[in-house]
Amino acid sequence: MPPTTGDPLPSWNEGPAKEAIFAYIARITDVGSPDFLPLPERIAVFDNDGTLWPEHPLPFQAAFAIDELSSRIPREPDLAADPMVQAALAGDLAKLLEGPGYEGLLQILALTHAGMSVDAFRRTVEAWLVSARHPRFDRPYDSLTYLPMQELLRYLQANNFKNFIVSGGGVDFMRVWVERVYGIPPEQVVGSTARTTFELGAAGPVLTKTLDYLFVNDKGGKPVGIHQFIGRRPTLCCGNSDGDHEMLQYTTINNPRPSLGLLVHHTDPEREYAYAAKSTSTGKLVEALAAAPSHGWCVVDMKEDWNMIFARE
Amino acid sequence: MPPTTGDPLPSWNEGPAKEAIFAYIARITDVGSPDFLPLPERIAVFDNDGTLWPEHPLPFQAAFAIDELSSRIPREPDLAADPMVQAALAGDLAKLLEGPGYEGLLQILALTHAGMSVDAFRRTVEAWLVSARHPRFDRPYDSLTYLPMQELLRYLQANNFKNFIVSGGGVDFMRVWVERVYGIPPEQVVGSTARTTFELGAAGPVLTKTLDYLFVNDKGGKPVGIHQFIGRRPTLCCGNSDGDHEMLQYTTINNPRPSLGLLVHHTDPEREYAYAAKSTSTGKLVEALAAAPSHGWCVVDMKEDWNMIFARE
Incomplete structure (x- = not known):
């Protein structure tokens, strides 16, 4: 068990990103304030690829x-x-x-x-x-989640947020490991999905995967997926690419509840990768980055804001 | 607050249905037993129409x-x-x-x-x-949930179950009132659904309802919906009609975890309705009732097993 006092975000350097997170939590947990956020409405949505773990050289x-x-x-x-x-x-x-x-x-x-x-x-x-091993870091893929984001997930959970993954990735792929790796249960994962077929076979029920009714949970599909699977507006959103732009808009623009938008900016070629407009994989970030200042979205600079990227093996 | 001791199911008469529920909870909460059910796997799914509230004279x-x-x-x-x-x-x-x-x-x-x-x-x-008022009971529709089922939902929640509604009803219709009426949050409702479209208008984000990609969460669609929206197999299932048959199969047949299937049988024309094969609305119950004995599904006889149907106004 981590200590209950002390810095809940030790992998985050002091700076505007860390301050923005602490200020938001202080604001919405103040019981006497009109900005107090009722517990059931503490819904946080996180993109996965490039936000919680890398998406280079390939997702x-x-x-x-x-x-x-x-x-x-x-x-x-x-x-x-x-x-x-x-x-x-x-x-x-x-x-x-x-x-x-x-x-x-x-x-x-x-x-x-x-x-x-x-x-x-x-x-x-x-x-x-x-x-399997990641070609650059030579570690199991699921050991490569970002330590600062793991801390943020736990900090939000400690403040009664329900954390959801809202990713373009396939939901059946993510649900295999999210509970073990993030402490997020399978029912709190929204992703790209298609229908299964149900049959009662001799050995019991069988669900077979198809590509029918494929739903791609990306860009404008993210608010659509959030509404369909979660059914209410999030108050905290964290993404890293233009695929998360609409999800950031849905979370923060004219939301009657206090909200926070975060954008992870990949700026660290030494410890991870540096890309934005020039991504060689997925994760291009142009429009959402340009829109960030006018909407008050907090840009997390990986090189400046994070003193660790991955947990030690 | 209800007292923490005493009968958690006071609207249930002593009998095989109440015994089956208590026996199941005793079995899966015994920490020393191989049948102990880890907390994250305590997933209960409930049909809504005819199971948690009436579906006559019309849904x-x-x-x-x-x-x-x-x-x-x-x-x-x-x-x-x-x-x-x-x-x-x-x-x-x-x-x-x-x-x-x-x-x-x-x-x-x-x-x-x-x-x-x-x-x-x-x-x-x-x-x-x-x-609106129900034509027979002259009460608001959302005051007509079955009191014994409300007690069961609370009893399961007290035993760390996550309760989900899995209904043929429209998810946007149910999510308006489920949190207030059942204490079940919108994100724990699976129902019939279609896609929305997302637009950023002058007054903020707008999701518009369509009938595109309509998904009917009934019969074989229920296990499909459970997999798509929840992502794991339930261990407790409660339904009342042949539309719930496949959901009961998926929950209980060859499930490696201890499971319980319940079927609410409408047998009380005085206090509610009596129908099964001869339903004049939805809720026909023939195949699932015939299959119940061979799968050990517990049939809840409304007339015999419930001493109250609705809470007093």
Whole structure:
């Protein structure tokens, strides 16, 4: 157990970002103030890729899909003949994103994220997390969550916030590990999703993953997903890219409750990555960064604001 | 505050249903037992219509839609010319359910549940709950929740269960009142749903209700909805009709965790209604009732098992 006194955000340097967080919590927890936020309305939403863990050189879920294809090729030689599998293995994202319907990407998703039971998919992700290593940091992917953000999640929880992940990532991929890694239960994860089919088989109920009714929880889809899955407006939002812009707007603009918007800015090429407009992966940040000052969104400068990036192994 | 000792289910008569509930809770809360259920896995799912409140003479949401159309006709005379509106006002459900795509019902839903902002819809439902009265009981609809089920919800919550509503009803309709009426927060409601569209207007963010990507959370849709919105298998399930059959199967059949299935059987024409195969509204119960003995589902006989149906006004 951490001590109940002392700094709840020790990995954050003193500065405007840390001050903004403390000021917001002081404001909404003051029982005598009109800004007091009733406990059930303490809803915080966090993007995942680039906000709670890195998204370079590739989003970790894309690394999973590629590793999964590689490991299956010896048993399923037809896979190697598929031009979209070849593009994925070569890291040719541009090829996968060609065409109006992103046919290549959907083909890779169909091969790696659909057509199996939800239990089989979960076991595949669990096995990958045990064996795979991030190419630069040489650590298991799920050990690479940002320590300052872990502290922020715990600090909010201690102040009676319900933390939700609201990510463009696939919900079945994230729910495998979020409870263990963030202390966030599966029912507090909103992500990209598609329908399953239900059958009662000889061994019991089986839910099979499909790509039908695919919902992409990104950009304008994030407020839509928040409304559909959570059903009320958040008061705290943390993102890192233009994919989080609408979620920041929904949380903070003309919200009758006091709100806080945070944007993690990747500025640290030594310890993590530096990118914004020039991202070589996902995570481009242009519009939301430009809009931040006028809406009072707090920009977290990774290099300046964080004295640690990852927990020691 | 209720006393912390004494019977947590005073509206339940002594008998097999009450015993089954107590036996299940004793079994899963015994820390030394292999059947101990870890707190995060204490997920209970409840159907709403017919399980937590009546669904006769019509589901309350259908009563809302009809009342809403009636009140709008003076301002919108074209509505009265619509044959589907006429069918709805005449209570002709058969007409609304004609055709492969239930075109009539969708027309009524489009008129009363889509094309407006989520805030405008919420205000309409709030106003209806204040003014409308149930035709038989002459009380506000939201005062008609079953007292024994309210006690069960509180008893489960006291035993660290997270209670979810998993209903065929529309999620935006239920989320208006569930927190006040059941103590269940909006984010713990799974229901029929469709996408909204997001726009940043002059007065802030606006989510507009549509009928696109309509998801009907009934029958085989219930396990699909549970997986999509909650992301793990429940251990306690309570329903009352064949629409809950698959949800009961998903909760109890070959579940590695100890589970309990409950079926509310409407057997009390004096105090509520008696129906099963012969329902004149929704709530037909044939297959799930026949399957109950072989799966150990506990059938709650309203007449025998409940000494009160509704709380006194």
